[in-house]
Amino acid sequence: MKILHVVQGYAPALGGTEWLIQRVSEELVRQYGDEVTVFTANTYSAEAFYAPRLPRLPVGWSELNGVRIRRFPVRSRLSQLLRWPQRLAYRLRLPGNDRLRAGFGGPLIPGLADSIAAHPADVVAASSFPLLHMFAALEGGRRAGRPVVLHGGLHPDDRWGFDRSMIYQAIRAAAAYIANTQYEADYVLERGADPARVTAIGVGVDVERYAGLTQAEARARLGLGGGPLVGFIGQQGRHKGLDTLLRAMRQVWAVLPEAQLLIAGARTLFSDFVDRDLAAWPEAQRQRVKLFYNFKEEDKAALFRALDVFAYPSGYESFGIAYLEAWACGLPVIGCRRGAIPWVIQAGRDGLLVPFQHDRQLADAILLLLANPAWGRLIGQLGYNKVITRYNWPEIARRFRQVYVTAVEARRPGVETGVSEN
Numbered sequence: 001m002k003i004l005h006v007v008q009g010y011a012p013a014l015g016g017t018e019w020l021i022q023r024v025s026e027e028l029v030r031q032y033g034d035e036v037t038v039f040t041a042n043t044y045s046a047e048a049f050y051a052p053r054l055p056r057l058p059v060g061w062s063e064l065n066g067v068r069i070r071r072f073p074v075r076s077r078l079s080q081l082l083r084w085p086q087r088l089a090y091r092l093r094l095p096g097n098d099r100l101r102a103g104f105g106g107p108l109i110p111g112l113a114d115s116i117a118a119h120p121a122d123v124v125a126a127s128s129f130p131l132l133h134m135f136a137a138l139e140g141g142r143r144a145g146r147p148v149v150l151h152g153g154l155h156p157d158d159r160w161g162f163d164r165s166m167i168y169q170a171i172r173a174a175a176a177y178i179a180n181t182q183y184e185a186d187y188v189l190e191r192g193a194d195p196a197r198v199t200a201i202g203v204g205v206d207v208e209r210y211a212g213l214t215q216a217e218a219r220a221r222l223g224l225g226g227g228p229l230v231g232f233i234g235q236q237g238r239h240k241g242l243d244t245l246l247r248a249m250r251q252v253w254a255v256l257p258e259a260q261l262l263i264a265g266a267r268t269l270f271s272d273f274v275d276r277d278l279a280a281w282p283e284a285q286r287q288r289v290k291l292f293y294n295f296k297e298e299d300k301a302a303l304f305r306a307l308d309v310f311a312y313p314s315g316y317e318s319f320g321i322a323y324l325e326a327w328a329c330g331l332p333v334i335g336c337r338r339g340a341i342p343w344v345i346q347a348g349r350d351g352l353l354v355p356f357q358h359d360r361q362l363a364d365a366i367l368l369l370l371a372n373p374a375w376g377r378l379i380g381q382l383g384y385n386k387v388i389t390r391y392n393w394p395e396i397a398r399r400f401r402q403v404y405v406t407a408v409e410a411r412r413p414g415v416e417t418g419v420s421e422n
Helices: 016-031 075-082 083-090 097-105 112-120 135-142 165-173 182-190 217-223 242-255 269-279 297-305 319-330 359-371 371-390 393-410
Strands: 002-007 037-040 060-064 067-072 123-127 148-151 176-179 198-200 229-233 261-265 289-293 308-311 335-338 350-355
Touching: 002 016, 002 112, 016 037, 016 067, 016 123, 016 319, 016 393, 037 112, 075 083, 075 097, 083 097, 083 123, 097 112, 097 165, 097 229, 112 135, 123 135, 123 393, 135 148, 135 165, 148 297, 148 393, 176 182, 176 393, 182 198, 217 297, 229 297, 229 319, 242 261, 242 359, 269 289, 297 319, 308 319, 308 359, 319 335, 319 371, 335 359, 350 359, 359 371
Parallel strands: 002 037, 002 123, 037 067, 123 148, 148 176, 176 198, 229 261, 229 308, 261 289, 308 335, 335 350
Antiparallel strands: 060 067
C-alpha cells in the first residue's frame, strides 16, 4: 500500500504527534513493506510557523529508516502579520475569526494541496488539528479522488485552538477519523461525526528502549547526584504546566530541601520565560534545577530512568505520550484532571491527578510520592503493565493501517462511502 502522511513536523523535529507519526510510518515499512511518504514543514516546532527568526530545516527530499520525507517551506512572515487581527477578531467573535486563527497558527505552505493531489498514494493520512496542513490534505485528497484519514489530536479545553467549526466540518468530510482516546472520539461524535468512521487508537512506546539501565547508571551518565529527583521531560510551554511545576517545587523545597528538579526538552520561546524566572530565584534554589535543553535522543532513556517522580501537569493533551515513557521506566506519574488525561491515567492506581495550574495540590502530590517510595514503585509498575499490554508500536501501527485499509476498500468502484465529492 502507498501511504502519504501529512504532519506538522518530522524527525529531527520533536513533539508527541511528530514521534507518533514517525514510529507508525517506520512500523508500516518494517512490518508490511508499505511505501510510506511524509510531507511536512521545514521547521523544528510549531512556534516557527509564525516566528520567522526560529531556525529551519533544509527544504526538499530525504529518507529516514525507509520512509521518504519531503519538507516544504513555511511562509511564517505571512502568519505573523495575522497575530493582532486574529486576536481582535477572536475577542470580538467576528465572523471568520476561526479562519484568521488558522492562518496565524499555520503552517502556511503554498502549493501543498497541489503536491498532495499529485502524489501517487492509495490513502492520505494527516495529523493534527488545528493546523492548516490538515485542510490541505483534505483538499488534495478530494481533487485526486483518494480517501483522506484525519488524526486529530484534539485538546478540547483549548478553545482558541479547537473551538472552530471548520475543524468539525473537515472531520465530517473525511473518509475516517482517528482519535487518541475515547474522550476525543466522544467529543467529535457530539459534533456530528459518523460513528462508523471514528476509531480511538492511542499511541505507543518502545519499552525495550528504557530497559537495561539502572537509576544510578542513568544519573552517573547525566552527571546527577543522589537525592529525590522530580522530572519534567517534554515540550516546554505554559499550556504544559511547566510554570506551575516551578511554583510547586518551591513549596516542595520548604518541606524537602534536598529534592531536585530536572527539566528536559527542546528549547522553545517559553524557555526564555523559564530562564528569566530562574534567574530571579535564590542561588540555593537555582542549584536544585537541572536543565537539559535540546538533549540528544539517545539520552532520553537516561533522563527518565534518573527520576523518582515524573510530573507533567499539562492542561492540553490529546493523549500524553510522556506518561507512557515514564511508565516504561516504572515511574509514578502526576498529570492533570483535565481533557483526555483522566482517560490515560487511572487516578490512584497508576498515577495521580491534580487540577490544572494548581501548584499547591501539585506540590502535595509530589511530596506524597517522595515520602512513600514503595507505593510510588507499585503504581509505577501498574503503569508499566498497562504499557506492555496496550501501548506498543507494532499494535498501534496495525490499528492505524486497518483504518487505512478500510478507507481504501470503501473507495473501490460501486462502494458507497458517504463522503461528498463536491
